[in-house]
Amino acid sequence: MRILLIEDDAVLGEAVRDYVAGLGHAVDWMQTLDDGRAATGTVDYDLILLDLRLPDGSGLTLLKDLRRAGAATPIIILTAHDQISDRIEGLNSGADDYLVKPFNLGELGARMLAVARRYAGASLPVLEAGPLTIQLADRRVVREGMPVDLSSREWAVLARLATRPDAIVSKGEIEEALYAFGSEIESNTVEVYVSRLRKKLGKDCVETLRGIGYRLGR
Numbered sequence: 001m002r003i004l005l006i007e008d009d010a011v012l013g014e015a016v017r018d019y020v021a022g023l024g025h026a027v028d029w030m031q032t033l034d035d036g037r038a039a040t041g042t043v044d045y046d047l048i049l050l051d052l053r054l055p056d057g058s059g060l061t062l063l064k065d066l067r068r069a070g071a072a073t074p075i076i077i078l079t080a081h082d083q084i085s086d087r088i089e090g091l092n093s094g095a096d097d098y099l100v101k102p103f104n105l106g107e108l109g110a111r112m113l114a115v116a117r118r119y120a121g122a123s124l125p126v127l128e129a130g131p132l133t134i135q136l137a138d139r140r141v142v143r144e145g146m147p148v149d150l151s152s153r154e155w156a157v158l159a160r161l162a163t164r165p166d167a168i169v170s171k172g173e174i175e176e177a178l179y180a181f182g183s184e185i186e187s188n189t190v191e192v193y194v195s196r197l198r199k200k201l202g203k204d205c206v207e208t209l210r211g212i213g214y215r216l217g218r
Helices: 010-022 033-040 059-068 084-092 105-120 152-162 171-179 189-201
Strands: 002-006 026-030 047-051 075-079 097-100 126-129 132-135 140-143 206-209 213-216
Touching: 002 010, 002 033, 010 026, 010 105, 026 033, 033 059, 047 059, 047 105, 059 075, 059 084, 075 084, 075 105, 084 097, 097 105, 140 189, 152 171, 152 189, 152 213, 171 189, 171 213, 189 206
Parallel strands: 002 026, 002 047, 047 075, 075 097
Antiparallel strands: 126 132, 132 140, 206 213
């Protein structure tokens, strides 16, 4: 799994990162709310491990924002907040599980697997856009019943549009999704990938609103 860890405590963060990586997962470790938010905007994570008390705000803010945006990524809260009211608020805000610090790393691993199993057995969120069926959870797109292979960068552009299907997404926002791949972004990069998507998915799959941005075709 590709996992995002948002934890500002250096000792705990390093321990969790190393433990989870040792289980065979890829881990991105962020130490602030802003960095964690940026990461969720560029990568489709399989699981998020989220601290609540961060130096630049509460992890609950990010949790609520993700759920309001329709993100179905499993989220486990890791926090020193041990009040029942805190647990209830976290779960009611959309968390899938809750671990109070200090916790055993073995228990964390078991809970991660349990959450992953629940999601694997659940119906995947599906978006219908014209002739397209887009499954964000497992990065699949089908056109008129036929699966279409997309490159990682093509998928990054499509996913950014699909997570906000009725909104206009600026060119800058799409560029941010592409920066995650470590490549330099040239002035026409977005236009290139939008063109490639249209060739593979149909010319109406992405609408261009000149001077404003792009929107998923309907």
